[in-house]
Amino acid sequence: MTTAAHPLVAGARLLADDLLAPRAEHVDREGVPASHIEAVRRSGLLGVSAPREYGGAGAPDAVAREVAEILAGACCSTWFVQTQHHTPVKLLARSGLPVRERLLRPLATGERLAGIAYAHVRSFPRVSVRATAERGGWRFDGTVPWYTGWGLNDVMLLAGVCARDDVVFAFADAREQPGLRPSPPMRLAALSAAQTVSLELDGLWLPEESVVLRTPREKFAQIDIPRSTNASPAVFGVAYAALRVLESAADGAETAGALRARLDEVRRQAYALADHPVPHEHIEERLALKTRAYDLMRTATTAAVVAGGGRTMALSSPAQRLAREGMFLLVQGQTAKVRRAHLDALAAQAHEPERTFAPPR
Template sequence: MNAPLDSLAWLADEAEAHDRGTADADRLVPELGRRGLFRIGVAQSLGGAGGDTYDGVEAIAATAERSLTAAFVFWGQRTFIEYLLQSPNAALRERWLPALLAGEFAGATGLSNAMKFLSGIESLQITATPRDGCWRLDGCLPWVTNLRKAGFIVAAAVARADAGTPMVVAITGEQAGVARSDDLDLVALRGSNTAAIGIAAVNIGPEHLLHEDARSFCPAVRPAFLSLQLGMSIGLARAALRTAAVQGQGAHRPLLPRVDEISAELEGLAGILRSGLTDRRFASDPAELFRIRIRLAEIVQIALGLELDASGGRAYLRDQHRGFARRWVEGAFIPVITPSLTQLQGELARQAGTCAA
């Protein structure tokens, strides 16, 4: 299980280039796949390396310690794989899972819109119009990661024009009517193949269905969707805290008890995340998972602040402490990735109001 994680040193060497977008972004998925990372947490009977979803969380965390860009791509790929694992469409799984596990093709999670839809934050942005037992799709996905230019498959929740139950479908970049935009002009993580997708008169049939009922499928996959995403926060915080512990010597030694305190809280939350995935309680109590997401985002900011305090002026000398500036900007992404902290806080407030009523 640990063998693929022992081969991540190359990511640290290329982290700056992937963050700036000067490296070949299309290399990330094949390289991660070649090293077996996408197989972690997938049953051996399905071509995986065994383990469970939390093993996938730790693999993404280990990647995020070296490069948040690579971890972001990893999350998109691994989350789409999770959709296939939980889909009742066995034919779709058998067609796509081997190539996705191997990193021969890119999988993207376009369900951020659907997760907001579940909380009443926004409407679905793609409409499906029935046509002779199939559907015509029209709409857009304004922000999707891992849209590899060499080819991708993306999940999307779609509203039905006939007022039927919303569905979750899988479409590829090669289908007529699917248009990938240029990469979004991100502040960081520029090598993540993040773009928008326009969808105009795209024809799909039952073979494209991940699930015929988005309102049951999305809550079922949300624990994995969000937990795998939290690997990014865990890994980034670990990297910052580890650096703070190393740099926090001499005049900066008074910081070390605080570094130890935050490190212990971080690992405690990781343990709670693991137990919640194991006993499946996040499916019935998503609020607990939301609170973990909020606190981990806060811990990332605390950890980066401790790294800065422990490093002092050296943090501003790129030749001496190159990773800090990148991690500082990477950290700014953590609060806004869907579901954002503001969205989660609003959802928790809504739930609290409902309970009070």
């Protein structure tokens, strides 16, 4: 990895090796405990990208990516809860509205943990949550299909679409309250441990002072393009973790070495594009690298299962957990454009010429 000298990377490795990875299978079955989140808080990782003047680390994007890889590879459920936090922090850092001074410091220092409730905006023209100006603030009505970290987060970044098709982003307390009711925790094929619920909004009212951004939906879609089209560091983190499992198998070292070389190259190219100064350029290349990263992650987790044999079906096996986490990452943050690109890539693979074998004599 390229940023090993940074103290936050060293801290993430220590946290992963001493706590997250040894407990990952237990957490996968029982849920992310508050003690894991507290350990992430103490490590300073919640402020990795936050401004220094507000108590954050102000670290480069390369450091934030590597921290994400390490956490996701050690315990994807814990990574997924804490990764929600970083988007609200970045949005507050760019905002000039009063909510910045109220929330940025406690979020940057890790005193408070934020979650996000805005992925539904990507499904436009379907509007899952409607925002209506009312009484000097905003009323939110509808359903947030997915909200991760319920019971662990302190605040949430909520978005709704108003009558002019603007998107309103505002902060709310992450607790049951008048106008906000959570579902029971969802039982999912992977990452149930991240305590994901849906939220029913029936007249949740938030004051204007809670708003961090109001922007045309088309502008939000443009801002969202790099986030959705770049390869996720978590994909690389899970893939590398699977290769480590594969390397430990009796006959897996050669396969792991070949896959690692390919993964290293895709990672290098993907991160070079992520650092490109114009985030809305090279979209097709970004998507192609994203799908190649998916393919390599899927191959690495499959190889870990194959090398481990029947014992990988036990819930105590990291191979089966990583395979399920990889399945989750295939659809995490998915947009219609990403889904189409991925399906097209899979279809192209299906049309590749098949190898033929001569019958035995």
